[in-house]
Amino acid sequence: MRHVQKNIVPIVFIILCSxxxxxxxxxxxxxxxxxxxxxxxxxxxxxxxxIPVLAGMGLNFGIVLGAMAGQFAAFITVVYNMTGLxxxxxxxxxxxxxxxxxxxxxxILFNKAKGKEMITGLILGFFANGLYQLVCLIFIGWIIPxxxxxxxxxxxxxxxxxxxxxxxxxxxxxxxxFKLKGITIPGLKYLNNINFPVLxxxxxxxxxxxxxxxxxxxxxxxxxxxxxxxxxxKIAGIKVDRVRIIAVIFSTVxxxxxxxxxxxxxxxxxxxxxxxxxxxxxxxxxxxxxxxVSRATIxxxxxxxxxxxxxxxxxxxxxxxxxxxxxxxxxxxxFIAYGxxxxxxxxxxxxxxAKKKNE
Amino acid sequence: MGNEFLNRVGIPRLIISLFxxxxxxxxxxxxxxxxxxxSAMLTRFGMNALLVLAMIPTIQAGAGPNFGLxxxxxxxxxxxxxxxxxxxxxxxxxxxxxxxxxxxxxxxGWLYGLLLNRVKGQEMTVGTYMGFSIVSLMCIFWxxxxxxxxxxxxxxxxxxxxxxxxxxxxxxxxxxxxxxxxIYGMDVPTGLLLVTALSCFLLWLFLRTRTGLAMSIVGSxxxxxEASGLSVNKYRMIAxxxxxxxGAAGIVIYSQSYGFIQLYQAPLYMALxxxxxxxxxxxxLQRATIxxxxxxxxxxxxxxxxxxxxxxxxxxxxxxxIMRVIISNGIILYALSRxxxxxxxx
Numbered sequence: 001m002r003h004v005q006k007n008i009v010p011i012v013f014i015i016l017c018s019x020x021x022x023x024x025x026x027x028x029x030x031x032x033x034x035x036x037x038x039x040x041x042x043x044x045x046x047x048x049x050x051i052p053v054l055a056g057m058g059l060n061f062g063i064v065l066g067a068m069a070g071q072f073a074a075f076i077t078v079v080y081n082m083t084g085l086x087x088x089x090x091x092x093x094x095x096x097x098x099x100x101x102x103x104x105x106x107x108i109l110f111n112k113a114k115g116k117e118m119i120t121g122l123i124l125g126f127f128a129n130g131l132y133q134l135v136c137l138i139f140i141g142w143i144i145p146x147x148x149x150x151x152x153x154x155x156x157x158x159x160x161x162x163x164x165x166x167x168x169x170x171x172x173x174x175x176x177x178f179k180l181k182g183i184t185i186p187g188l189k190y191l192n193n194i195n196f197p198v199l200x201x202x203x204x205x206x207x208x209x210x211x212x213x214x215x216x217x218x219x220x221x222x223x224x225x226x227x228x229x230x231x232x233x234k235i236a237g238i239k240v241d242r243v244r245i246i247a248v249i250f251s252t253v254x255x256x257x258x259x260x261x262x263x264x265x266x267x268x269x270x271x272x273x274x275x276x277x278x279x280x281x282x283x284x285x286x287x288x289x290x291x292x293v294s295r296a297t298i299x300x301x302x303x304x305x306x307x308x309x310x311x312x313x314x315x316x317x318x319x320x321x322x323x324x325x326x327x328x329x330x331x332x333x334x335f336i337a338y339g340x341x342x343x344x345x346x347x348x349x350x351x352x353x354a355k356k357k358n359e
Numbered sequence: 360m361g362n363e364f365l366n367r368v369g370i371p372r373l374i375i376s377l378f379x380x381x382x383x384x385x386x387x388x389x390x391x392x393x394x395x396x397x398s399a400m401l402t403r404f405g406m407n408a409l410l411v412l413a414m415i416p417t418i419q420a421g422a423g424p425n426f427g428l429x430x431x432x433x434x435x436x437x438x439x440x441x442x443x444x445x446x447x448x449x450x451x452x453x454x455x456x457x458x459x460x461x462x463x464x465x466x467x468g469w470l471y472g473l474l475l476n477r478v479k480g481q482e483m484t485v486g487t488y489m490g491f492s493i494v495s496l497m498c499i500f501w502x503x504x505x506x507x508x509x510x511x512x513x514x515x516x517x518x519x520x521x522x523x524x525x526x527x528x529x530x531x532x533x534x535x536x537x538x539x540x541x542i543y544g545m546d547v548p549t550g551l552l553l554v555t556a557l558s559c560f561l562l563w564l565f566l567r568t569r570t571g572l573a574m575s576i577v578g579s580x581x582x583x584x585e586a587s588g589l590s591v592n593k594y595r596m597i598a599x600x601x602x603x604x605x606g607a608a609g610i611v612i613y614s615q616s617y618g619f620i621q622l623y624q625a626p627l628y629m630a631l632x633x634x635x636x637x638x639x640x641x642x643x644l645q646r647a648t649i650x651x652x653x654x655x656x657x658x659x660x661x662x663x664x665x666x667x668x669x670x671x672x673x674x675x676x677x678x679x680x681i682m683r684v685i686i687s688n689g690i691i692l693y694a695l696s697r698x699x700x701x702x703x704x705x
Binding site for chain 2: 138
């Protein structure tokens with residue numbers, strides 16, 4: 001019973017997804033293939049949230065800036081026409097300086113707003129989006145010259161809404177695709193005919209191992225110490241502000257790569273839209289996996305990604321079949337994303353207040 | 360002396376004022392129709408004033424700016440759509456809409472207040488996301504609710520209400536045109552400004568009653584308030600109710616002046632714009648006055664009104680929406696990153 005209580009959020013969502021799947025009328029093969037694709041595409045972004053959570057900074061809505069860094073790198077590879085796997089890897093490398101700069105600035109801001117990191121990160125995301133639009137819509141082609149006019153709006157200023165990324169679409173997803181066939185063992189036969197993007201999944205596994213190992217190092221222990229109690233950490237000789245900035249930089253760089261993995265699967269970039277919801281969706285996924293504002297594990301991140309995106313796949317059709325309108329399903333999943341975050345944050349604040357009262 | 364002046368005016372307020380003055384000068388030198396621009400400024404000011412004033416009660420009660428304003432706004436939208444559903448016109452429609460909105464908004468504010476009192480210290484984050492979720496939940500409502508007025512549902516089938524409902528002939532600019540007159544080519548929306556003045560006066564009166572004063576004490580020093588027998592939760596609840604009710608009435612006034620009711624995702628970021636307006640006016644996350652709200656509303660909206668034509672001439676591109684995003688969120692970040700001064704005892 002205690003197990004159920006502890007994992008109530010994922011359990012509720014497993015039920016919700018199952019009901020949704022039943023009513024959506026989707027075939028298992030379509031559903032599972034879509035789910036694997038989405039897991040490969042999104043889990044990197046969700047995992048990028050873990051380090052700041054453990055460093056006591058809450059859910060880093062500022063990963064939107066990481067996504068922007070990734071997109072800037074993607075634009076550069078498009079302008080210089082870097083193709084294939086090399087082009088994708090180049091984008092990952094180019095995104096690093098951008099992401100470090102953005103992460104560093106975010107970290108400084110978070111240090112000035114201790115205890116209010118989440119709202120600050122959220123507003124920072126909106127603010128940065130304004131600056132991003134200023135660069136992409138006004139400066140590109142005016143202050144920053146672009147030789148390839150096909151990338152620009154007819155006026156010659158600003159990027160077009162959708163930039164094609166065919167040059168490195170599926171660079172890692174289709175590097176090696178594994179597909180099981182002809183398995184007849186009862187429980188396992190559901191794995192038949194599902195495409196596994198092996199390299200992408202391998203990269204995600206490496207990231208998981210990396211995050212796990214990071215927390216075994218001195219730096220990782222510092223993250224934890226700062227997360228548990230800033231004052232004690234400071235007395236123990238840890239440079240708290242510096243550690244917090246490093247945590248945010250890690251998160252931002254990972255988010256930049258996560259966004260690039262996302263884009264190489266999608267195959268185009270909505271210049272003014274691809275990054276906007278990154279923070280909200282990643283945070284919602286992490287919370288659905290059972291994480292809280294102060295506690296998150298890799299397992300929760302992966303489980304949350306699966307459940308959140310399962311809901312994404314089934315809800316339009318389920319909405320159509322239950323309520324007679326696909327739009328209802330669309331709005332429902334947006335509501336779930338926001339609602340889960342709102343409730344998780346409220347519960348966290350509530351519990352903290354109750355704890356304070358008991359002391 | 361210089362520093363003292365800066366502190367009193369506030370750096371952001373100074374920058375924005377100078378920027379606004381610069382843009383007005385630019386507009387003048389480009390030979391833009393200043394009369395129209397100034398009347399648009401006055402109208403936008405009146406449209407938004409009540410929504411910004413709605414921030415004052417919660418700030419004063421120590422719950423921070425009301426990021427949960429969508430709770431109230433939604434109720435205002437229900438009131439306005441009901442007025443059209445019942446085929447009302449003119450002032451009847453307007454008063455009906457406001458009359459329905461205020462109690463609904465107060466009820467929503469009560470619910471929101473219950474939540475606020477359980478999440479002290481995290482009101483802003485929780486409020487923002489609860490606001491977002493109620494807006495997306497209401498999207499489903501607009502889609503499913505059994506409205507039947509042909510002015511509001513899609514003409515050729517399709518589910519639910521339209522994204523924007525035109526108020527033409529219903530209550531479009533009713534207050535704006537009431538007693539309005541033209542001076543130096545500038546249309547003055549007298550009725551709208553009178554309503555704004557009335558709202559300010561009522562709020563001013565309320566803040567000076569026993570309840571209002573107690574509310575401010577609760578905000579500025581909760582420990583002291585508790586010690587002198589004031590129930591902190593009760594006054595925070597009153598502030599939340601008042602704020603959401605003002606938000607509900609505010610959106611009706613906004614809509615009638617705008618000429619459209621905007622449904623679905625439209626209210627999503629409205630709280631943020633109101634928060635930034637009051638902060639631009641010089642308020643902090645802990646203290647706000649009516650004057651600050653009015654100054655902030657005027658500066659923020661004035662800037663947006665004038666930026667559009669000036670940028671069109673100077674840059675040949677529409678930069679005003681981008682500027683709105685940068686300024687409004689920038690000012691909130693500035694307020695968040697400032698060291699909190701004063702008697703916050705949490």
